[in-house]
Amino acid sequence: MKKLLSYVSKINNHLLECSTIDDALNLCIRDIGLEHNMDRCYILKNKNNSDLLGFDYAYAYEWCNNGITSYIHHLDLSKSLINALFSLDTILSRDKLRFGIGKDIDNNLLKKIFEIRGVKSYFFAPIFSDNVFWGWIGLEDCTNERFWEEDEISVLQTIIKSLGIRLSQTATVSKLERTIEKFNFFMSSSNQAMWEFDIETEKTNFSLNWFGIIGYTPEEIHEIPNFWEKVFSAADHDKIFNDFKKFVSGKLERFEGNIQIIHKNGHSISARYSGLLKLNKNGIPKKVIGTYMDISELVEKEKQVLLSEAKFRFIAENTTDLICQHSKEGNLLYVSSLSNDIIGYNFEELINKCPWDFIHQKDLDNIKKYYYSIVKNKEIETITFRFRKNDGTYVWLETATKVMLDSEKNIIGFQTSSRDITKRIKADKEMKAAFLKERKFNELKSNFVSIASHQFRTPLTVIYSNAELLELKINHHEKGLSNDCNVIISRIKNEVERMTELMNNILVFGKQEAKKIEKIIQPIDLNEFIETLTKTYFNKDGGAKIKVTKKGVKRIFFTDESLIVHILTNVINNAFKYSVGKPDPELIISYLENTIEIQVIDYGMGIPKKDIPNLFTSFFRASNTSSIIGSGLGLVIVKQFTEFLNGTVELKTKENFGTTIKLTFPYEHQ
Incomplete structure (x- = not known):
């Protein structure tokens, strides 16, 4: 047991004393191999840090006894060994051991490699660093088939855990060194300098970049008595020292602010200071760590910005346009004083609001397209739209928008200039309405002259010629005079009726x-x-008749009887006129819950699809009605009178199949 403890102590000394991890691991595997009478000891490192990626080993370290072949540089065999060990991944990565007799191994590829390497006995153990599977250690006996004692296994497990701890420490130190290196680089390349005040000794340590900020080296700072009193102005000195005492005593939550520091050359530097209080384990203040940052350039830029803003505001407040500044998202950041006069809102009511919330719904799509166009093209563009005022009414604005860019040409906001053009829009609309009215009147006059010229001249000519013919026949006492006179008289009556219809429609229109x-x-x-x-008017003896159908429970209908006569006579007359030789027209009265519905259906020639949009235009006639008498005013009168009585007209037609006109009226006129 003493020998084992001495051996463990020796391994730990290697791990503690060696400056590099490579030296430590090479010494450890050598002593492990010698202590356990092994012929070969090596470490395979897992190059992947995640189990999700699988395992990829590198033959990292190897020790061999005298006369034993090394395979760390034998590429083919080392790759074969690594491939063979994939079957052991699950066992080793779960912190399990694998050991035994070489010939008894159940992995055929590994058994073959063991034969090449002359392995009689083996021992595999995983190495973990910070609970992550770092790799594993392998021991091979090429001389004896051996069985492992529990004491040996226990000692090896202890040593392997020590290896993992050293690996973890090495990784931590490496990360810390990289972090410190980055921090030092950042501090040395910035306009900041660090200081540390020990509360117990009342000594201040200065580090990093003081010379770059105030011109004094750290040595000069330590050699100058009452250094801070020399570099602070009197006003700043008193304030900063009072604040520091309050901060250390807990009376001030933060120690930070802006001051003026006097450079070694005599000029002032604008600086920002901040401090962090450190406590000992008993909660007593131990030290204050802080920084000073040179913000002279920033302060100068702020002055220039303030000057520019002052100039901008002077111009914005003294122009007749409404000047606004918007964030990148479009929200209002600044609104000139004319906002109350133009749109009825005070400055405070609009700040941080989105202008789109005030835009008329019908203008929103155009506004969005306008916004995306500006963002894309980054050019000044102008648009007109309706903006909701504070009283709920809308004002027409003409707005020009300019994109605001930073030094890298990125959009940081927008500036708009808007003017009220409501009067101009109204004048334009009135002018257009007057123009349309005049054009309509001229067209009406032109059409009237044309229709009157054609429609009056033709029947008058017929009447005149037939009258002459009648006179001639009567004078010569021709046979069959009575029959001929009836035909001629019939023609005269038809033409007179035609003229009467035309005259009536024109007068009513x-x-x-x-x-x-x-x-x-x-x-x-x-x-x-x-x-x-x-x-x-319509159901005459011997001629076509209209079929009348009634649906629903009859109710009293409040309307203008004379106007209804004009409406229905025009509709029914058309039904007869354009369905000669076809089934009789139908008229259906439907008493609905809230309205009364009258449908007139004919099965005649119908109306060509191309003519339907113009059917309710004055003096317009469908292209397939040239041989049929008409004025082109019937449907116009129907539509005007129906709407005059708060009703609606709906027309459905198909050429060669007929036409349906549906009239809908309220029961009571309001």
């Missing part, structure tokens, strides 16, 4: 356009009204 029609609302029995209307 003119009154409606001139806003001279008044409503006289009274209750009517729609069933009786329709029956009288169809019987009087």
